[in-house]
Amino acid sequence: MVKIKIHTKYEGAWSNADELLLCLDTGSWRTERPVMDEEKCNYCGLCALYCPTQCMIDMEDQFVPNLDFCKGCGICAKECPRKAIRMLPEGEF
Numbered sequence: 075m076v077k078i079k080i081h082t083k084y085e086g087a088w089s090n091a092d093e094l095l096l097c098l099d100t101g102s103w104r105t106e107r108p109v110m111d112e113e114k115c116n117y118c119g120l121c122a123l124y125c126p127t128q129c130m131i132d133m134e135d136q137f138v139p140n141l142d143f144c145k146g147c148g149i150c151a152k153e154c155p156r157k158a159i160r161m162l163p164e165g166e167f
């Protein structure tokens with residue numbers, strides 16, 4: 075059996091409900107930005123479900139990334155079944 079050594083209290087796939095989660099400025103990591111196509115989106119929510127930083131904001135008819143925390147990983151674009159998300163270079167904004 076493989077044992078995983080926990081080095082800090084934040085290295086684990088759980089949170090302590092008594093403490094804030096570790097909060098990083100992950101938006102500063104981004105080199106690409108997810109851009110939504112409202113015409114293609116059917117509000118299924120998979121992008122929000124798979125987003126590792128959980129930064130998708132529910133606008134009640136679509137999801138938009140909170141760019142303070144979106145790290146530009148592109149997982150939302152990969153998982154979107156309707157190809158409604160394109161990753162564009164940050165330099166274009």
Ligand code: SF4
Pocket residue numbers: 110114115116117118119120121122136137153154155156157158159
């Ligand atoms: S996964 Fe795609 S279709 Fe589903 S809510 Fe997100 S952008 Fe829209």
Ligand code: SF4
Pocket residue numbers: 108124125126127128129130139143144145146147148149150151
């Ligand atoms: S690019 Fe990554 S961090 Fe940004 S919204 Fe998509 S899944 Fe979340």
